[in-house]
Amino acid sequence: MxxxxxxxILRTKITAAAHYLPERRVTNLELQKTVDxxxxxxxxRTGIRxxxxxxxxxxxxxxAAEAVKLLLQKRGIDASEIDLIIVGTVTPDMxxxxxxxxxxxxxxxxxxxxxDLSGACxxxxxxxxxxxxxxxxxxxxxxxxxxxxxxxxxxDFEDRATCVLFGDGAGAVLLEPAEPGxxxxxDSLLRSxxxxxxxxxxxxxxxxxxxxxxxxxxxxxxxxxxxxNVFRYAVRGMAxxxxxxxxxxxxxxxxxxxxxxxxxKSSNH
Numbered sequence: 267m268x269x270x271x272x273x274x275i276l277r278t279k280i281t282a283a284a285h286y287l288p289e290r291r292v293t294n295l296e297l298q299k300t301v302d303x304x305x306x307x308x309x310x311r312t313g314i315r316x317x318x319x320x321x322x323x324x325x326x327x328x329x330a331a332e333a334v335k336l337l338l339q340k341r342g343i344d345a346s347e348i349d350l351i352i353v354g355t356v357t358p359d360m361x362x363x364x365x366x367x368x369x370x371x372x373x374x375x376x377x378x379x380x381x382d383l384s385g386a387c388x389x390x391x392x393x394x395x396x397x398x399x400x401x402x403x404x405x406x407x408x409x410x411x412x413x414x415x416x417x418x419x420x421x422d423f424e425d426r427a428t429c430v431l432f433g434d435g436a437g438a439v440l441l442e443p444a445e446p447g448x449x450x451x452x453d454s455l456l457r458s459x460x461x462x463x464x465x466x467x468x469x470x471x472x473x474x475x476x477x478x479x480x481x482x483x484x485x486x487x488x489x490x491x492x493x494x495n496v497f498r499y500a501v502r503g504m505a506x507x508x509x510x511x512x513x514x515x516x517x518x519x520x521x522x523x524x525x526x527x528x529x530x531k532s533s534n535h
Contacts, residue, residue, distance in 0.1 A: 275402050275403070276401060276402050276403075276404060276443045276444070277402070277443070277444040277448065277449075277450035277451065278397075278398040278401040278402055278441050278442070278443065278444060278450050278451045279441070279442060279443070279444040279448055279449075279450035279451065280439045280440065280441060280450075280451070281341060281440050281441070281442045282337050282338075282340050282341035282439065282440040283337065283340075283437070283438065283439045283440075284333050284334070284336035284337035284340055284437070284438055285333050285336075285435065285436060285437040285438070286329050286330075286332035286333040286336065286435065286436050287318045287329075287434075287435045287436075288318045288319060288320045288321060288324060288329065288434050288435070289318075289321070290318065290319045290320075290321060291316045291317070291318060291319075292316060292317055292318075292319050292433075293305075293315065293316045294308045294309065294314070294315055294316065294430070297423075297429065297430060300423060300424070301423070301424060301425075301426045301429060301430075302426055303426050303430060308430045312430065312431060314430065314431070317418075317432065317433025317434075318433045318434050318435055319418050319433060319434055320416045320418065320419075320434040324416070325359040325368075325416065326353075326355050326357050326358060326359055326365050326414045326415060326416050326436070327359050327365045327368035327369050327372060327414075328372075329414050329416065329434065329435060329436035330353060330355075330365065330369045330412045330414040330436045330438065331368075331369050331372040331373050332436065333412065333414070333436040333437060333438040334369065334373050334410060334412065334438050335373060337410075337438045337439070337440055338373070341440055343408070345373045345374045345375040345376075345378075346374070346375065346376060346377055347377075347408050348373075348375040348377070348378040348408050348409075348410055349377065349378055349379075349400075349406035349407060349408050349409060350378055350379060350380060350397065350400055350406050350408075350409045350410065351366045351369055351370055351375060351378050351379075351380030351409075351410045351412065352366060352380065352381060352382075352383055352393045352396060352397050352409065352410070352411050352412065353365045353366040353369060353380065353381075353382045353383070353393070353412045353413075353414060354382075354383045354384075354385055354389030354390045354392060354393035354411070354412065354413045354414075355382055355383075355384070355389060355412075355413070355414050355415050356384055356385075356386050356389065356415060356417075356420075356468075357415045357416045357417060357419055357420060358382055364380060364381055364382040365382050365414070366380030366381050366382055366412075367380055369412065375410075378410070380410075383396065386466070387500075388456075388458070389413060390411070390413030390437070391454070391456070392456060393411045393412070393413065394411050394439070394441075394451075394454075395454040395456055397409040397410075397411040397441050398441060398451050398454070400441075401441050401442065401443055404443075407442060407443060408440060408441070408442055409440070409441040409442075410438060410439075410440060410441075411438065411439050411440075411441060412436060412437070412438045413436065413437050413438075414435070414436035414437070414438075415434065415435070415436075416434045417432035417433060417434060417489075418432065418433065418434055420468055420487060420488055420489050421488060421489055422485055422488040422489075425488070427491050427493050428488070428489050428490075428491050432489070452515065453511060453514065453515060454511075455507050455510060455511045455514070457503065457507055459499070459503075462495070462496075462499050464492070465491065465492040465495040465496050465499065466489070466490070466491045466492070466496050467489075467490055468486075468487065468488065468489055468490065469481075469486040469487075469490060470484075470486035470487050471486075471487050
């Protein structure tokens, strides 16, 4: 016989946020000296005027740790109060230990556990939704969610399709239970489509194509992108899921209104 205990779902809120950027700036004017592009071309298509670049030896965990230190200062708490650290990244310091564990050590969060989540452009949103579940179930009270990358470490600065788009930096938020009556994180919808993997990927470095002289010579450790298809996927996907979650919340609101409306009255908003 199985027994199931009902869990009281808590709403999750973001109680603090901070970011950290490396000091070095690379402007469009600098890039146009080395690749066939221009400041006007980049700004018109992306809106980007400059990107930050990590210093030599400055790893993803370093950027993440600095962002977290600022966050803890803003929130007025000690790292020892953190229960869980989730890092969304595709440029971990190394395959293992996880970047989350390296951050844990650097900030002194001795009571926390952690893991990395690889979701590329969606990584932070995936990590945020994941972290929120640990708060919602009551498993943890303080969860750090970090999005951090040193993308310039895997970018070919001779490839105009990618080098103008990416930079380095870290952002962090602290998740905690919301108080009664507070809104917090209302909902999330997560999607992925593996069939589009051929349009944005790094061919080597994993078990399929382990590092070798050949993979380095063929520049297989850099980001490869089909910009037009990525743009179509991103624009269509974001538009569709935005409409879907708005419709979902509209129905939820209508159900709530119907349940709480006085008898004989209806509410349509």
